[in-house]
Amino acid sequence: MTVSSSNEVFLVFGAHIDEEKSGNGWVSGLIQEELSKTGDRYQVSSVRIEDREAVLRELDRVKPTRVINTAGKRGFPNADWCEDHKDAAIRSNVIGAANLVDCCFIRNVHITHFASACIYDEDESHPLDGPGFTEEEPPNYAASFYSYSKLVSEQAxxxxxxxxxxxxxNPLAADLHPMNFITKLIRYEKIVNVPNSGTIMTNMTPAAVLLSRHRETGIFNFTNPGTFTHNEVMELTKKFIRPSLSWTNFSLEEQRKVLKAPRTNAKLDASKLEKTLAKYGYTILGAQDALEEAFVIMKAKGYK
Ligand SMILES: NC(=O)c1ccc[n+]([C@@H]2O[C@H](COP(=O)([O-])OP(=O)(O)OC[C@H]3O[C@@H](n4cnc5c(N)ncnc54)[C@H](OP(=O)(O)O)[C@@H]3O)[C@@H](O)[C@H]2O)c1
Known part of the structure; x- marks a missing residue:
């Protein structure tokens, strides 16, 4: 536990059980870094979130005032993993998420759950250069098993x-963690080049803790306003940390042939998030500015 500057006690779910991996999930580690900066008390739980008795015991032991759930199966090296591990994806993303939220409800604890916006895909009314999907608009994408599991869990x-x-x-932070969108793009042989909404965690992690602190509830598109393309991420990677980087683009049709499950491309409307954060004096950066800021931080940290 860190030295406290508030009365909150955060309990963060999202730790690996496999000892060969490092102790934390990626987003879990980013949240812990932020809680260390803000001086909040926190603990990290390695309890499996679908284990009802263990979750209730953990809540009774730690007595958190806030729970943050980063536990979930995103799939490694990418979401195609979920096509071959459907039971594991359902156990974590659906049963686990619902169980944890229900246990927090029973114990009267506020929980922040990291979900996915990969439950929307561009359509005629939402072209990638048009209006983004709002939280009120029903999700329209479940063609990959990962997206399906995230859609079902959100509904639940x-x-x-x-x-x-x-x-x-497409979360992105100032590191080269395998779950980071930058790392994923660098590792692909070929990439598409499409504008998409994204979550620049360097700018958004403080917002997540702020919203939790203020007990906000409901659904938020947790993305920076605007979009960025795959090539823009690669260009900034080349400019700031890896001058030798080169890449090859291919079309969406070609991409479809090498993936097990189709992928989405979507723009999300972040105005509800912007308005809510403004109440607490926090301004989120537009996608382009946030992206550039993340690379400036990465360079300062010495990433190559
Ligand atoms: N990274 C992305 O691109 C992305 C995009 C959209 C949404 N998200 C969502 O954000 C959340 C965090 O993702 P991340 O990138 O931090 O992934 P990550 O690095 O794989 O972290 C997830 C953590 O959750 C743990 N976990 C999985 N199932 C669990 C369960 N049933 N009970 C307890 N812990 C469990 C994992 O441990 P084990 O490995 O031991 O299972 C891991 O430590 C996930 O729900 C993910 O779907 C991520």
Missing amino acids: IKSYPNVLILRLR
Whole structure:
């Protein structure tokens, strides 16, 4: 535990059980870094979130005032993993998420749940250069098993009065963690080049803690306003940390042939998030500015 500057006690779910991996999930580690900066007390739980008795015991042991759930199966090296591990994806993303939210409800604890915005795909009314999908518009994408599991879990938990749902999209931070969108792009042989909404965690992690602190509830598109393309991420990677970087683009049709499951491309409307954060004096950066800022931080940290 860190030295406290508030009365909150955060309990963060999202730790690996496999000892060969490092102790934390990626987003879990980013949240812990932020809680260390803000001086809040926190503990990290390695309890499996679908284990009802263990979760209730953990809540009774730690007595958190806030729970943050980063536990979930995103799939490694990418979401195609979920096509071959459907039981594991359902156990973590659906049963686990619903169980954890329900246990927090029973113990009267506010929970922030990291969900996914990969439950939307561009359509005629939402071209990538047009208006983004708002939280009120029903999700329209479940063609990959990962997206399906995230859609079902969001539907299952969204009516609970104690839950804040933050929809991540292509999250990116100032590191080269395998779950970081930058790392994923660098590792692909070929990439598409499409504008998408994204979550620049360097700018958005403080916002997540702020929303939790203020007990916000409901669904939020947790993305920076605007979009960025795959090539823009690669160009900034080349400019700031890896001058030798080169890449090859291919078309969406070609991409479809090498993937097990189709992928989405979507723009999300972040105005509800912007307005809510403004109440607490926090301004989120537009996608382009946030992206550049993340690379400036990465360079300062010495990433190559
Ligand atoms: N990174 C992305 O691109 C992205 C995009 C959109 C949404 N998200 C969502 O954001 C959340 C965090 O993702 P991340 O990138 O931090 O992934 P990550 O690095 O794989 O972290 C997830 C953590 O959750 C743990 N976990 C998985 N199932 C669990 C369960 N049933 N009970 C307890 N812990 C469990 C994992 O441990 P084990 O490995 O031991 O299972 C891991 O430590 C996930 O729900 C993910 O779907 C991520």
